[in-house]
Amino acid sequence: MSKSVCAIAVAALAAACPSHAENPIIQTNFTADPAPMVYNGTVYLYTSHDEDDAYGFKMKEWRLYTSTDMVNWTDHGAVASLKTFPWARQDNDAWAPQVVPRNGKFYLYAPVSVPGEPKNVIAVAVADKPEGPFKDALGHPLVGPVTGYIDPTAFVDDDGQAYLYWGNPNLWYVKLNQDMVSYSGPIVQEPTKPANYQEGPWFYKRGGKYYLAYASTCCSEGIGYVMSDHPTGPWVHHGDIMDGNKASSGNHPGIIDYKGGSYVFGFNYRFNFDDTPVHRERRSITVAKFNYNADGTIPNLPWWNTEGVAQIESLDPYRRVEAETIAWTSRVPSPWDHPIDWVPGIKTAKNGDSVYVTRITNKTYIKVAGVDFGKGAERFTARVASGAGGTIELHLDSFSGPVIGTLAVGSTGGWGAWQSLSAPVKGAAGKHDLFFVFKGDGSDPLFDFDYWQFAKAGK
Structure with a gap:
């Protein structure tokens, strides 16, 4: 391929x-x-x-x-x-x-x-x-x-x-x-x-x-x-x-x-x-x-490429963003992994009108494209639920890019017991792809993830 x-x-x-x-x-x-x-x-x-x-x-x-x-x-x-x-x-x-x-x-x-x-x-x-x-x-x-x-x-x-x-x-x-x-x-x-x-x-x-x-x-x-x-x-x-x-x-x-x-x-x-x-x-x-031709006809396009289309506007991280807002999700590859771009992992679930990210396990990640931090962010908040716990590492531009913060997620009292947790961030300014890299012990699910939001520096 x-x-x-x-x-x-x-x-x-x-x-x-x-x-x-x-x-x-x-x-x-x-x-x-x-x-x-x-x-x-x-x-x-x-x-x-x-x-x-x-x-x-x-x-x-x-x-x-x-x-x-x-x-x-x-x-x-x-x-x-x-x-x-x-x-x-x-x-x-x-x-x-x-x-x-x-x-x-x-x-x-x-x-x-x-x-x-x-x-x-x-x-x-x-x-x-x-x-x-x-x-x-x-x-x-x-x-x-x-x-x-x-x-x-x-x-x-x-x-x-x-x-x-x-x-x-x-x-x-x-x-x-x-x-x-x-x-x-x-x-x-x-x-x-x-x-x-x-x-x-x-x-x-x-x-x-x-x-x-x-x-x-x-x-x-x-x-x-x-x-x-x-x-x-x-x-x-x-x-x-x-x-x-x-x-x-x-x-x-x-x-x-x-x-x-x-x-x-x-x-x-x-x-x-x-x-x-x-x-x-x-x-x-x-x-x-x-692009349509001048006479309204449509050109012949190549078969679906992997790159897709360009983003047409930035994402605002200073408003509530649903965790199930995703540009790409997979798992951080290990040296022994088959050399493919995607492996099944993270899923979504729905409870009533609420949708959230679930089946988060160690080294899975979510990419959110084109996040505009402007002059800078100082804090990250996430709503999570867990009976086990783990961490959310915040990386810029790739799953191994600069870390701007880490949110520790402990037990919230069980699955379905939602809590809002926050952590300081540093170095988040300008426009970047944002990667949530999830880490924890073992192979069992770590926590569920409902939504997130950053706070501007100085606010």
Whole structure:
């Protein structure tokens, strides 16, 4: 596997590329089917979730991650699951979702299965805020059951008309009503199916043109796209955004414009193949930045690189920052480790609306990119819970970079007994990547980590 300089887990090289993402962008869970939504200045990235023990598709929930800088992603945990649709099969098939806002509500469209029914259906759930919780809107499928009714993508046009596209290997659409949970007119199978279309459509409008990106001919799947002057075609194929790659049997695009840049999301199997040469459905979401051509077409992009995209704004350490805000997490390598960039370790957990970092063990670490300390910080505070304890070492620019402080974490009275602890820091000024390096005895979990904050010098 080729590795960019920024992705190599060597301190001297990691410091050479600060404030940059690494692909895949989520390391604490296996994620796929990215559905980014820009809302009120934030990217809301909805995903499907491959279970840690998956071999084939094993998917039970939909997760959410947010970012304002395209590099540090905050985990909000599961915002919907198969339990959201109690009439659906409960042990599997929580496949590719999309969420769209309208009239102060947020609508989640997702394919699920019905017990005893081999064909597919699409369900819809609704929430009052993008973080959910989402609730079943109908108590039954919106469309289906029909074989291949998967991968819904929704869009509300400028004139208020909403559309829902979906399908594998055929492409269907229907016009949604203003309530977003019913439709008018017939379900139409697209008569001019896009060239090399397979599944995973992503429908949007830009510059007066309609775009439909999709996972292209299986297998391997790249990303193809077509354009039209009308929301229901006819569609004109303009090439591929990304060619297929033998390292990834699948793909699934999500495309947004955000803070002056254009981004395409997809997924690969990098973390699976870091662990084993055996293909398993344990996927990881990736992102690349691109520029549209003058005529609105999209250039052909190289396969997902490990370096990812550049950070577009700094992170403020003087406000509360959730510990699950992560640019990268792995474990500090030992001389006998296999020479890979990522090893499974830190996870996240959710209790009610609260998400926190868990399964912290000795020498695991979290990187937070592009932290702007300004003229300097003098104190660090973290909210933790522990029955064992350990330390949090604060490093600049790499996991072995300069230490600006160390927070000792003793027993807080047990897991779930949260306490705020603080320690002095020195040498934290200017903009740096910040690394939390966790240390303690043995191989058991040390503590859980909820959030953190620095205090400015002189305050």
